[in-house]
Amino acid sequence: MISLSAAELAHLAGGTLHHLAPEAVIDGRVVTDSRLATPGAVFVAIRGERTDGHDHVPAAMAQGAVLSIVSTPVAGPHVLVTDTVAALGYLARGVLQRLREHGDLQVVGVTGSVGKTTTKDLLAQVLARFGATVAPQASFNNEIGLPLTVLEATEDTRYLVLEMGSSGPGHIDYLTGIAPLDVAVVLVVGQAHLEGFGSIEAVARAKAEILAGLRPGGVAVLNSDDPRVVDMPVPAGCTTLTFGRHAPTQFRAGEVRLDDQARPRFTLHLAPTGDNLPVSLALRGDHQVHNALAVLAAAQALGVAITEAVDALAGAGHLSPHRMALRAGPRGSQLLDDAYNANPDSVAAALQALATLPATRRIAVLGDMLELGEASRRQHLDVGRLAAGVAQLVIGAGRYGELVADAARNAGAEASAAADAEEAAVLLQEILQEGDVVLLKGSHGSAMWQLADRLAAEGATDQP
Numbered sequence: 001m002i003s004l005s006a007a008e009l010a011h012l013a014g015g016t017l018h019h020l021a022p023e024a025v026i027d028g029r030v031v032t033d034s035r036l037a038t039p040g041a042v043f044v045a046i047r048g049e050r051t052d053g054h055d056h057v058p059a060a061m062a063q064g065a066v067l068s069i070v071s072t073p074v075a076g077p078h079v080l081v082t083d084t085v086a087a088l089g090y091l092a093r094g095v096l097q098r099l100r101e102h103g104d105l106q107v108v109g110v111t112g113s114v115g116k117t118t119t120k121d122l123l124a125q126v127l128a129r130f131g132a133t134v135a136p137q138a139s140f141n142n143e144i145g146l147p148l149t150v151l152e153a154t155e156d157t158r159y160l161v162l163e164m165g166s167s168g169p170g171h172i173d174y175l176t177g178i179a180p181l182d183v184a185v186v187l188v189v190g191q192a193h194l195e196g197f198g199s200i201e202a203v204a205r206a207k208a209e210i211l212a213g214l215r216p217g218g219v220a221v222l223n224s225d226d227p228r229v230v231d232m233p234v235p236a237g238c239t240t241l242t243f244g245r246h247a248p249t250q251f252r253a254g255e256v257r258l259d260d261q262a263r264p265r266f267t268l269h270l271a272p273t274g275d276n277l278p279v280s281l282a283l284r285g286d287h288q289v290h291n292a293l294a295v296l297a298a299a300q301a302l303g304v305a306i307t308e309a310v311d312a313l314a315g316a317g318h319l320s321p322h323r324m325a326l327r328a329g330p331r332g333s334q335l336l337d338d339a340y341n342a343n344p345d346s347v348a349a350a351l352q353a354l355a356t357l358p359a360t361r362r363i364a365v366l367g368d369m370l371e372l373g374e375a376s377r378r379q380h381l382d383v384g385r386l387a388a389g390v391a392q393l394v395i396g397a398g399r400y401g402e403l404v405a406d407a408a409r410n411a412g413a414e415a416s417a418a419a420d421a422e423e424a425a426v427l428l429q430e431i432l433q434e435g436d437v438v439l440l441k442g443s444h445g446s447a448m449w450q451l452a453d454r455l456a457a458e459g460a461t462d463q464p
Helices: 006-013 053-062 084-102 116-128 145-150 171-178 200-212 288-301 306-314 344-356 373-388 401-410 421-431 448-462
Strands: 016-018 042-044 067-070 078-080 106-111 159-163 181-186 214-223 239-244 251-258 264-270 276-280 325-328 334-337 361-367 393-397 414-418 436-441
Touching (some): 006 067, 006 078, 006 084, 042 053, 053 067, 067 084, 084 145, 084 171, 106 116, 116 159, 116 306, 145 171, 171 200, 181 288, 200 214, 214 288, 239 288, 251 288, 264 288, 288 306, 325 448, 334 344, 344 373, 361 373, 361 448, 373 393, 393 421, 401 414, 421 448, 436 448
Parallel strands (some): 042 067, 067 078, 106 159, 106 181, 181 214, 214 239, 239 251, 334 436, 361 393, 361 436, 393 414
Antiparallel strands (some): 264 276, 325 334
């Protein structure tokens, strides 16, 4: 974080300072996990469902934190506020305003029902070639993660890449209120979090909030292949760049193909210049093409020459775990680990990638897709049928495992159901053999990511 006096920090956070000299200099990291506190840190105590951060103030101070932000008075130096989550947002907004007043910082936000974290990771790697870049860890994309990311920026930061998630109306409005954007990227409107929105139209309205968060003269980067995205209203005075795989669009991917590791290759057709550039990706999956196009368009909007952006993109990979990672599994099998999360669109993309990988046998282990509301039953039946067209064996795991397995079985595939990830592990241990490629996919709460790590650990012990 930038250097602030204790009095300035308290003012920006909207609170009152206690037990610390107003002129004391604060320049350490801002954290909400006491285990991450380092000398000079500011600890924000947040009350959660399972723990109250106020109980961890002593631990944070013992590790070197010099100040806490709290909503209940505590021993030691603290800023007393009404709401610590809101105070974190106020502090981030104030710090970002100061950075913009004294530097050439540009802020880009990425949203969409799928692909946000991958696109954020790719864009951060590309931009880092051209200036100091700050981006979120993993998928820090909510009212806590986003301000923590903003507060990592310093006077030297040139690019701030933010991921903006939404599980209900108004969430992205809140985030852009903290961090107004120079560039806003919308990837796709899909069926994630339907339980919180109620309809796909409501999802589209929520994602469009990111465009209202553009600063005057900002740039909207929109997926022209998704009518709900390309038709989103762009504020007056802002410009639009479009990307897609179908003309007409400004950044178009043509001649798309996948190599034997499911890595995309395509030709980038640029309009209106008519330039054509070959693009190669290190990531897996046909769906990465749209993510790559979004990155290239956003990079150009931020002033990066397109040829240099293409070159930087070629070496970029996943920074966050469990995203289309090809890992060694037990007994000579391979794991296509895409277990970070799941919704119908991302499961379809993962199955498409599985279909391109050479294998003696393809196995799809599909955990529950959560937060789909009334569409849950239908969507799990749909992915079971879809998996049957790709995999020789489908394992449905979790509450909806029987539905997935029944649908796959009725569509002609061998299928089994497991009560949870633990039971799926038992099934796999009995059958895995050399030449198998296993897709692992499910919402975070399904624990598919834990299964992926367990199988990868077993695979590592099998290596000579």
